Amino acid sequence: MTYLKMSLKNLYRRRYRTLFTMTAIGVAIALMILLTSVSLGLKENSDASGSIDFWVVPADSDILDPVLGSGQTMLGDVHSEIETLFLDPGVKGASPVLNRVVYAYANDPNETSVVLAMGVIPGAIDIMPFAASGFTGGDPYFFGGGWTDEAVINRQMAALLGLGVGDRLNLDISTGIFASPKGFRVVNIIDTVDYSGIPVVVIHLSELQYITGNLEGDRADQILVEGPDAGPLLEKLYPDHLVLSGSEYTAFKIVSDKRILATAAATALVSFILGMLFIGTTMVMSVSELEGDMAVMSAIGISRISILKSVFYESLFLSAGGGLIGVLLAVVGKVFLNNMLTRVIGFNVSPAIDPMLLVGGFIVSVCAGIFTGIMVALLMKRPDMTRAF
Amino acid sequence: MNIIQTIDLTKRYKINNIAIDALQNVNLTIEEGEFVAINGPSGSGKSTLLHMLGCIDRPTSGKIYINNTDTSTLSSKALAKLRLRQLGFVFQQFHLLPTLTAFENVELPMREAGVPGKERRERTESLLESVGLGSRTRHIPSQLSGGEQQRVAIARALANRPAIVFADEPTGELDSVTGERILDIFESINRESLQTIIIVSHDKSVTSRAHRVIHLKDGRIVQ
Secondary structure, three states: OHHHHHHHHHHHHOHHHHHHHHHHHHHHHHHHHHHHHHHHHHHHOOOOOOOOOEEEEEOOOOOOHHHHOOOOOOEOOHHHHHHHHHOOOOOOEEEEEEEEEEEEEOOOOOOOEEEEEEEEOOOOOOOOOOOOOOOOOOOOOOOOOOOOOEEEEEHHHHHHHOOOOOOEEEEEOOOHHHOOOEEEEEEEEEOOHHHOOOOEEEEEHHHHHHHHOOOOOOOEOEEEEEOOOOHHHHHHHOOOEEEEEHHHHHHHHHHHOHHHHHHHHHHHHHHHHHHHHHHHHHHHHHHHHOHHHHHHHHHOOOOHHHHHHHHHHHHHHHHHHHHHHHHHHHHHHHHHHHHHHHHHOOOOOOOOOOHHHHHHHHHHHHHHHHHHHHHHHHHOOOOOHHHHO | OEEEEEEEEEEEEEEOOEEEEEEEEEEEEEEOOOEEEEEOOOOOOHHHHHHHHOOOOOOOEEEEEEOOEEHHHOOHHHHHHHHHHHEEEEOOOOOOOOOOOHHHHHHHHHHHOOOOHHHHHHHHHHHHHHOOOOOOOOOOHHHOOHHHHHHHHHHHHOOOOOOEEEEEOOOOOOOHHHHHHHHHHHHHHHHHHOOEEEEEOOOHHHHHHOOEEEEEEOOEEEO
């Protein structure tokens, strides 16, 4: 406790330098968090998120599957699975989701655009886009009902194809002579931050399954579940798949997308090195200033380990303080980043400040402090005790 | 009983390839409970002798026995332990740790020695009371006068009940009245607890109070 107190007081004695160092570390950590968040946010613009508690994904799926559409790693019999899930009182909402890149056009088939189509079961979960108004609830086409031809689009898509509510659009997985587009009617336009990055069209799951050839086998990419207590049930029902909670899904996205992983790793490494440099510089100055005190402590019989403890604690407090400042700057910085991106690029990528990223940023900072503290302690010369006399 | 004995103690420094003998074949013994003053002109080797006897520095040659232990056989870690448990130090410039209170400064050596919390607190309060600072325990050094700081330093030196207390010009930074009070404390420690006191000083009031004075000149003991 004494050495903790000594190190805190030493930092307070040089409070301006301490604040400068912590802020510098904080900026590095905040940039790491924000850069990774932007990468995730670009990905998240095509994902439903909101209040989802669990994601069920095939064990070897990849986030490029919506683009490649290989169908090799998908969930099957999803409508039946959902019915089973709803029998459990712990499940508040659930829906399969199929994501595919499709071709869309409004009036002129020569003016097609590539957009992302999401197939969902409207009304199955109380978040967007499942809860968009205008959709017929459930999935009538799958159960022998009529083709609803309902589509909900986002503001991006509306601007891209010049569509408004009530207009017709056509979707297909190919263009040219093999094309057999299906027509849809725009029943709603989503205008939320979560769906503002890329053009998205949301239709009933079975209708997208039909268009993309996934109706046979009743396939989808993932199942989203609402219900905080549903975890054990899901793991029992899907032993061969991945059942991921919110933070785990964020980690999954980072790890499975090599670009996001590379961004996260690179920014973490840069922040770690910057953190070490700032802390190391401050600690070298601190050790130099405390040489006299350390000589006295050594002379009166305080062991080298105890003396090194106060050095180590200083480094740790600097890094922890810097980490906290970094987390705060990231949260505040998100607001400025959103505004800037909207003004400069024209759309909002909605950087996803996942709590896991904030914790990760703080951990990177503390690791830098621990590493630097140990290095400084090991490299420190033995105090010259004669200085005490 | 001899508490300190030196045999042919020599300390040589090399400065720019020139050898300087700060101490030359010093042989002395100090008995348990003695109050010894070491004096001599500047450059006579007083501080070097104190460094040797206090195990702050190692001799170039010769032996030092403290409580019959040959200190040349001890590792740095063992010497640190010896300084912590058997020796106490009072410095000319007090050298209290500036971020700790008077209480925490005195308590520090006991904490390092593993003294249990309750005993540590009681002994710290008792020591500070004995040097007349029972009401100033929560003050940091910058809030204490020079005399008060030196009294805290004495209390710190006595924390682990050392067999020997070393003091290097303990009254050097103090006015004469305060200096006398400090010397009163040393005398009372020596008289009541029979702790051996070794003081390096030019001050005649120190040498007049000592049982014995060791005079140094050019690194040797002179009579």
